[in-house]
Amino acid sequence: MNRALRPLIATTLIFALAYVAAVLQYPSMLSTRVLGNFLTDNAFLGIAAVGMTFVIISGGIDLSVGAVIGFTTVLIATLIMWAGLHPFAAFAVALGVAALFGAVMGAAIHYLKVPSFIVTLAGMFLARGGASVLSPDSIGIKHEVYTAISRSYILLPGGGRLTVIGLVMLAVFAVGIILAHRTRFGSYVYALGGSETSAALMGVPVARTTVLVYTLSATLAGLAGIVFSLYTSAGYSLSALGVELDAIAAVVIGGTLLTGGYGFIAGTFIGVMLQGLVQTYIVFDGTLSSWWTKIVIGGLLFLFILLQRLVFSASSPKGKVFWKT
Amino acid sequence: MTAGDTPVVEARGIVKIFGQHRALDGVDFAVRAGEVHALLGENGAGKSTLIKILTGAYQPDGGEVLLNGAPVRFSDPLQAQGQGIGTVYQEVNLLPNRSVAENLFLGHQPTRFGIVQRKVIAAQARELLATYGLEIDVKAELGSYSVAVQQIVAIARAVELSGKVLVLDEPTASLDRNEVAKLFEVIGRLKARGLAIIFITHFLDQVFAVADRVTILRNGQLIGTRDLSALTATEVVRMMLGKDLAYDQRTLGVAESVQGPVRVEFRGIGRAGRVAPFTLSLHEGEVVGVAGLLGSGRTEMARLMFGVDASDGGEVTVGGRSVTIRNPQQAVAAGFGFCPEDRKLDGIFGELSVRENIIIALQAKLGWFRALNRDEQNEVAGRYAEDLDIRAANHDMPVKLLSGGNQQKVILARWLAIDPSFLILDEPTRGIDVGAHAEIVRTINRLREEGLALLVISSELDEVVAYSNRVVVMRDREMVAELRGEEITPAVIVSAIAENTGAKA
Incomplete structure (x- = not known):
């Protein structure tokens, strides 16, 4: 068995066990209603986490994700409410700006040989600051498109609602899985995370791949911003504070190695859902402070980093070799 | 042709x-x-x-x-x-x-509508490796x-x-x-x-x-x-090391020079996979040359002696007293000095000044609580710089600006400052110009006359012959010969290196 699969299997097991335990305590948690809310409430986090998974597999990190989400919500709100743009036009502009922002960060990381941590930290301050300059106050978005989107959903058996933004997240995961595992671009991303020197010698377009990875991450953060603005019907410069860290946690809990080279998009999905489960449990309980979410996530994160250490530092199993002479 | x-x-x-x-x-x-x-x-x-x-x-x-x-x-x-x-x-x-198959075809994977054809790749990989007589799980x-x-x-x-x-x-x-x-x-x-x-x-x-x-x-x-x-193997070695066998004379009757009592003795020192256990004693006022091809275990031998790598067993005695050498600090305490092969990587602190580079081993030996003050530093640096004729505009300039030969002398000065009894020089003349070459050789001879025991590793057979009282030959990570007196000629060294290497020798 591929040893990289082990953390993913562990995550899946933990999620299943935690869900069963929660359902035993609160039977009403086993409903499509709760599941639908899982998807809706975590849509923006899930979308951003897909981009983060690509970045981390490539051996980098993107700290600007939360700030880009915040900036995008403000940009969309100002474009719609102040400039009178149609929401879809505003979405297109926002995605374009986010993509360009990511491309510039990727180029800086590759060509200036600055660690991604530093470049995206600068990106974080820029985006967050830019959002505050656009508007320091929250801007409510009122538009018939927003009302229409928030009213439309697919009714699941049992009364659950699969909302548009939940669907967007599922689609992003589906495309992400194909992109990572079934395209040349995906194999280049894993190659970068494995060894940049080897990748370059093997003909991987290192510059293009690096730029594209950060472009992808920022674009998905932009999409997460759009989803967030649909979710809250507002644009606020301080929204989605610290979401990049939640996304990193989801990626790592999902079995992706922080040092790059190994990981699964599907694992990130479970990582996001696990965070959602903890939050939902706390809501059901009603007596616990919401900060318990952070404590549980912190504990899980620590557990998984330990687990990865064990799996990857143990001498790898030797493959069987048959020599024909 | x-x-x-x-x-x-x-x-x-x-x-x-x-x-x-x-x-x-x-x-x-x-x-x-x-x-x-x-x-x-x-x-x-x-x-x-x-x-x-x-x-x-x-x-x-x-x-x-x-x-x-x-x-x-x-x-x-x-x-x-x-x-x-x-x-x-x-x-x-x-x-x-990544999988074996992906490694074989990365960047050239067959795709359909942009989707990589994994089954096709696996089949092609299996087929390809079969032509090399290799049957493995290409998806692993x-x-x-x-x-x-x-x-x-x-x-x-x-x-x-x-x-x-x-x-x-x-x-x-x-x-x-x-x-x-x-x-x-x-x-x-x-x-x-x-x-x-x-x-x-x-x-x-x-x-x-x-x-x-x-x-x-x-x-x-x-x-x-x-x-x-x-x-023949001997001819190949001779071509590699550049020894014209006609040239055979010994310089200056080195072997006859005065030798003192045994200074350091290594008995059964070795490390599995690096160097087979060897026994070697060095006398006061003696230079032992180490000859052998690259990868023969020369440098590994020096690293063991200085405790950079720990020995699997054996015993070291200094002046008849048994000492433990498991790390370089213990080696320095025992009075050893080591000028490593790769000067830039393991030897000099390029950004630090000539003075700081010279006093650093002495200061390390003295410990934190007996810091040398500026005057003492200047005195020590000045003395050795003059002694070894280190040519630097001043002693506060970064050592990386000096020529290779002068850098080598700075490292020598560093070890001489701790007043060592045994000095290991690994390729002291590599990458320095001919004039500085001769000076390093002169310095080695002078240190010998002052009663130091020296181990000098060199690929330059002429040099080894010129300053060694004895020569040990390394081959395949093993000490295979010890030459003394009249035996120390390039021809004998070359044949000792080449012996048993090929099907024909």
């Missing part, structure tokens, strides 16, 4: 200059289809520079590279690979985190296989993408005997397919086992290209 025997790849009059140093000086090199051509030379001979020029990693400053008779210029290794020259390095440059991570298998996967990829010339840069360095045999089988098959194979190694027996011709470089110069069938 007869007509119709046009080389696949040819280098003509290659010149490569790094700063002041001519790494390659008018070197010619040609490889024919269907031959295994060994490229030999000691460190700094220019082998890797030549290979880097052939594979596009460097551009030559003079001369030209021809591929199938037409001049080519590669701007990077990818371009060379695209035109037919593939390279496999010692440290396999593939991706251990490359990193789960031994270096030998990774090596063959790398060869398969290089041949698949290039197909004319295969450069093997020390492929056998980390393989065991069986794996080397498998690799040679693969090389044999590729040779039969008409590939031109360039084989770089330090192991002479492997050269004789697998290669048809050999080209030998020394100090950036072409020494010659020969058919191996007409050569």
Whole structure:
């Protein structure tokens, strides 16, 4: 068995066990209603986490994700409410700006040989600051498109609602899985995370791949911003504070190695859902402070980093070799 | 070369200059289809520079590279690979985190509507590796296989993408005997397919086992290209080390110089896989030279003596008293000094001043609580700088601005400052100019006269002969000979190194 699969299997097991335990305590948690809310409430986090998974597999990190989400919500709100743009036009502009922002960060990381941590930290301050300059106050978005989107959903058996933004997240995961595992671009991303020197010698377009990875991450953060603005019907410069860290946690809990080279998009999905489960449990309980979410996530994160250490530092199993002479 | 025997790849009059140093000086090199051509030379001979020029990693400053008779210029290794020259390095440059199949086809995966055809790739990978006599699960991570298998996967990829010339840069360095045999089988098959194979190694027996011709470089110069069938191991070693056997005289009656009592004795010191246990004693006022080819265990021996690597067993006595040496601190406390082979990497602190570089070992020996004040520092640095004639504008300039010879003297001064009783010099004259060369040799002789025990490792046989009272010869990580008195001549050393290396000696 591929040893990289082990953390993913562990995550899946933990999620299943935690869900069963929660359902035993609160039977009403086993409903499509709760599941639908899982998807809706975590849509923006899930979308951003897909981009983060690509970045981390490539051996980098993107700290600007939360700030880009915040900036995008403000940009969309100002474009719609102040400039009178149609929401879809505003979405297109926002995605374009986010993509360009990511491309510039990727180029800086590759060509200036600055660690991604530093470049995206600068990106974080820029985006967050830019959002505050656009508007320091929250801007409510009122538009018939927003009302229409928030009213439309697919009714699941049992009364659950699969909302548009939940669907967007599922689609992003589906495309992400194909992109990572079934395209040349995906194999280049894993190659970068494995060894940049080897990748370059093997003909991987290192510059293009690096730029594209950060472009992808920022674009998905932009999409997460759009989803967030649909979710809250507002644009606020301080929204989605610290979401990049939640996304990193989801990626790592999902079995992706922080040092790059190994990981699964599907694992990130479970990582996001696990965070959602903890939050939902706390809501059901009603007596616990919401900060318990952070404590549980912190504990899980620590557990998984330990687990990865064990799996990857143990001498790898030797493959069987048959020599024909 | 007869007509119709046009080389696949040819280098003509290659010149490569790094700063002041001519790494390659008018070197010619040609490889024919269907031959295994060994490229030999000691460190700094220019082998890797030549290979880097052939594979596009460097551009030559003079001369030209021809591929199938037409001049080519590669701007990077990818371009060379695209035109037919593939390279496999010692440290396999593939991706251990990806499957074998992906490593074989990365960047060239067959796709349909942008989706990689994984089944097709796996089937092709299995088929391809079968032609190399290898049957493995191609979907498993490359990193789960031994270096030998990774090596063959790398060869398969290089041949698949290039197909004319295969450069093997020390492929056998980390393989065991069986794996080397498998690799040679693969090389044999590729040779039969008409590939031109360039084989770089330090192991002479492997050269004789697998290669048809050999080209030998020394100090950036072409020494010659020969058919191996007409050569003996001794002749090869002589060409590599540049020893003209006619030149045989001993300098200055070194062997007869006065020797004191035993200063340091190493009994049964060794480390599995690095150096076989050896026993060696050094007297006061004695220089013991260490000769041997690169990779013979010379440097490993020095590292064990100084405690950089811990010995598996054995005993060290200094002045008759038993001491434990498991790390360099203990070695310094016992009065040892060590000038390592790679000055820039392991020796100097480039950013620090001459003064700081000189006093650092002394200060380390004294400990934190007895800091040398500025006057003491200046005094110590000044004394040794004058003693060794270190030429620096002032003692506060960064040591990296000094010439190689002066840097070497700074390191020497550093150890002399702790007043050592035993000094290890690993290649003290490498990469420094001829004038400084002579000065270092003079310094070694002077230190001997002052009663130090010295161990000097050098590839320059003339030098070893000039200053050594005794010479030990290393081969295959083992001390194989100890020469004294009249035996110390380049000819005897060369034959001691070459003995039993090839099928014929």
